[in-house]
Amino acid sequence: MDFFNYSNGTLYAEEVNLITLAQAYGTPCYVYSRATLERHWHAFDQALKNHRHLICYAVKANSNLAVLNVLARLGSGFDIVSGGELERVLRAGGQPNKIVFSGVGKTVTEIRHALEVGIRCFNVESVAELLRLNQIAGEMGTKAPISLRVNPDVDANTHPYISTGLKQNKFGIDIDIAPEVYAHATTLPHLQVTGIACHIGSQLTEVTPFVDALQRIIALVTKLNETGLWLQHIDIGGGLGIRYQQETPPEPKEYIQALNQVLSDSPYEIIVEPGRAIVGNAGILLTKVEYLKNTAAKNFAIVDAAMNDLVRPALYGAWQKILPVQPRTDQVEQVYDIVGPVCETGDFLGKDRLLALQEGDLLAIRSAGAYGFVMSSNYNSRPRAPEIMVDGKQMKVVRRRETVEDLFALEQTLI
Ligand SMILES: Cc1ncc(COP(=O)(O)O)c(C=O)c1O
Numbered sequence: 001m002d003f004f005n006y007s008n009g010t011l012y013a014e015e016v017n018l019i020t021l022a023q024a025y026g027t028p029c030y031v032y033s034r035a036t037l038e039r040h041w042h043a044f045d046q047a048l049k050n051h052r053h054l055i056c057y058a059v060k061a062n063s064n065l066a067v068l069n070v071l072a073r074l075g076s077g078f079d080i081v082s083g084g085e086l087e088r089v090l091r092a093g094g095q096p097n098k099i100v101f102s103g104v105g106k107t108v109t110e111i112r113h114a115l116e117v118g119i120r121c122f123n124v125e126s127v128a129e130l131l132r133l134n135q136i137a138g139e140m141g142t143k144a145p146i147s148l149r150v151n152p153d154v155d156a157n158t159h160p161y162i163s164t165g166l167k168q169n170k171f172g173i174d175i176d177i178a179p180e181v182y183a184h185a186t187t188l189p190h191l192q193v194t195g196i197a198c199h200i201g202s203q204l205t206e207v208t209p210f211v212d213a214l215q216r217i218i219a220l221v222t223k224l225n226e227t228g229l230w231l232q233h234i235d236i237g238g239g240l241g242i243r244y245q246q247e248t249p250p251e252p253k254e255y256i257q258a259l260n261q262v263l264s265d266s267p268y269e270i271i272v273e274p275g276r277a278i279v280g281n282a283g284i285l286l287t288k289v290e291y292l293k294n295t296a297a298k299n300f301a302i303v304d305a306a307m308n309d310l311v312r313p314a315l316y317g318a319w320q321k322i323l324p325v326q327p328r329t330d331q332v333e334q335v336y337d338i339v340g341p342v343c344e345t346g347d348f349l350g351k352d353r354l355l356a357l358q359e360g361d362l363l364a365i366r367s368a369g370a371y372g373f374v375m376s377s378n379y380n381s382r383p384r385a386p387e388i389m390v391d392g393k394q395m396k397v398v399r400r401r402e403t404v405e406d407l408f409a410l411e412q413t414l415i
């Protein structure tokens with residue numbers, strides 16, 4: 001079931017009329033559905049019910065405190081990639097012992113903080129990081145729980161910027177040298193080797209690359225067992241895609257079923273790190289048409305959201321569905337490029353969309369819950385949009401709109 005539906009000719013988010021919402025909070029604004037977040041999280045939980053498992057939601061996809069809080073209340077774990085994300089999870093009520101820490105560039109400060117609060121595991125991405133962790137844990141008189149993030153050299157068949165499991169990518173430790181690195185790790189006194197991790201990319205729409213990667217990981221785990229090393233968990237990463245246009249990505253259930261063929265009756269705890277599949281289709285970006293501009297070559301609908309609010313179309317050429325909040329019949333449909341006010345030709349949110357529009361109309365850009373607000377910026381000195389959480393009939397501002405004053409808060413002139 002979809003939580004963004006038309007009723008009496010108007011688009012609703014759960015039970016909230018989006019026209020009412022826009023009147024209350026202005027545009028552009030992000031709108032999230034709490035029920036959808038919960039439903040998507042439960043889909044993973046159900047799919048994994050035959051395994052000891054931990055869902056570590058990938059915070060980078062949407063790190064709003066209220067989003068994290070909704071998931072923390074369900075008992076979720078979290079996958080973080082920075083000290084800032086660690087702080088967010090803690091403030092949102094997440095439990096430290098359900099946090100895994102990924103990323104190729106963990107700093108000394110970030111590692112110290114994560115050790116202090118007692119996170120579940122560091123997903124280590126290089127030998128240099130392993131040595132740094134051992135040193136810091138030693139200085140702190142503790143042991144760092146680690147798994148190696150292995151790069152299995154599998155093509156995820158996704159956009160090259162979000163493919164992470166190929167040898168030429170910066171992520172993980174080459175699977176061919178992983179046995180030696182594990183052997184090395186076991187000799188380091190301040191590390192506790194607890195698992196193995198892998199993440200091959202984002203927005204995967206087929207199961208085959210996940211299955212290939214897991215087969216390689218299981219083969220490696222078997223090899224490690226033969227050397228006497230027994231792990232406690234296998235972290236299979238995130239990356240499950242969502243439907244933006246015509247894609248038909250597997251549901252969490254089909255995805256885990258496919259992986260179960262490889263896992264069979266594996267005794268390991270399974271960790272998953274989904275981001276987009278939980279939040280992507282639980283959010284929209286609501287925007288207003290400011291001007292219509294017809295030129296000899298194109299029709300433009302200039303809206304009040306821009307690439308600084310939602311960069312995916314400009315950055316990856318990503319396609320996201322754009323729906324009129326109140327479809328009209330009093331205008332003819334025309335093909336429009338939906339563009340923002342930013343001074344870049346790349347500032348578009350959609351191209352060649354057939355819509356019947358008038359100035360002042362509201363548009364909903366779908367699938368904007370993941371990698372939307374988190375990738376926004378103040379480019380062109382545009383204050384960031386607010387984030388609103390809808391829960392049944394209720395709507396709550398979970399991040400207020402930035403003001404121009406906010407833009408100056410950290411700066412200083414010379415006089
Ligand atoms: C280590 C790691 N885990 C999890 C994710 C979440 O990915 P997705 O949002 O595609 O599920 C990412 C991003 O691709 C990642 O780099």
Ligand SMILES: N[C@@H](CCCC[NH3+])C(=O)O
Nearest residue numbers: 060162202203312370371
């Ligand atoms: N930002 C990317 C996904 C990045 C995944 C990060 N590991 C997107 O919008 O598709």
